[in-house]
Amino acid sequence: MFQRKRTWKFCQKNSSRCMINIKRISTKNPLYQQERALRNRILLRPIGVPDFGWEMYDSGSWHFVAVNENNVIGCVVLVPLNDQKSKVQLIQMAVDTDFQGKGIGKLLVEDLIGFCKDNSVKEIEIHSRSDVVEFYKLFGFTVFGNAFEEVGILHRYMRMYL
Numbered sequence: 001m002f003q004r005k006r007t008w009k010f011c012q013k014n015s016s017r018c019m020i021n022i023k024r025i026s027t028k029n030p031l032y033q034q035e036r037a038l039r040n041r042i043l044l045r046p047i048g049v050p051d052f053g054w055e056m057y058d059s060g061s062w063h064f065v066a067v068n069e070n071n072v073i074g075c076v077v078l079v080p081l082n083d084q085k086s087k088v089q090l091i092q093m094a095v096d097t098d099f100q101g102k103g104i105g106k107l108l109v110e111d112l113i114g115f116c117k118d119n120s121v122k123e124i125e126i127h128s129r130s131d132v133v134e135f136y137k138l139f140g141f142t143v144f145g146n147a148f149e150e151v152g153i154l155h156r157y158m159r160m161y162l
């Protein structure tokens with residue numbers, strides 16, 4: 001079910017340059033353990049959610065990781081929302097602090113959208129932290145519905161039809 005896709009890309013910004021490999025992995029891949037650690041560090045601990053506290057959808061989801069020199073420095077998870085896997089939710093989007101602002105989040109989302117197009121996904125939904133809405137708008141996601149609170153943070157519903 002899980003196929004590996006290798007996309008070597010350069011990220012270049014702020015005069016730093018690094019080579020990033022975007023991989024799609026399953027939870028059996030050793031890189032998944034690094035993904036879990038990254039999510040604890042960047043997403044969960046800063047808002048007081050216990051480590052490993054948002055893994056309830058992990059086993060049935062697609063995981064995308066950004067790898068630099070064998071280190072996972074970014075990740076995003078795609079959760080199927082129906083049996084046909086035509087509607088999905090993008091969750092757990094994170095880039096390591098030292099690597100933010102270098103285009104790695106953009107590489108991850110672009111790879112994820114390409115995967116969705118190749119696999120007949122018709123709709124991607126996001127519960128976006130309100131301060132990240134503009135990031136997702138860059139890819140064509142739009143806000144819908146009312147603002148809501150999740151894990152103590154103001155969120156907005158976003159979606160994109162493919």
Ligand SMILES: CC(C)(COP(=O)(O)OP(=O)(O)OC[C@H]1O[C@@H](n2cnc3c(N)ncnc32)[C@H](O)[C@@H]1OP(=O)(O)O)[C@@H](O)C(=O)NCCC(=O)NCCS
Pocket residue numbers: 042043093094095096099100101102103104105106107127128129131132133134135138
């Ligand atoms: C949000 C996050 C994933 C973005 O990843 P990143 O690698 O830093 O973003 P990129 O460098 O790829 O940015 C791509 C573009 O988005 C813009 N952007 C990045 N974060 C943004 C934000 N929070 N708001 C608005 N624009 C943003 C960048 O300016 C850049 O624009 P440009 O291409 O016109 O120069 C990352 O900052 C992060 O992990 N933040 C903490 C965790 C988090 O909030 N996750 C999202 C949960 S919903």
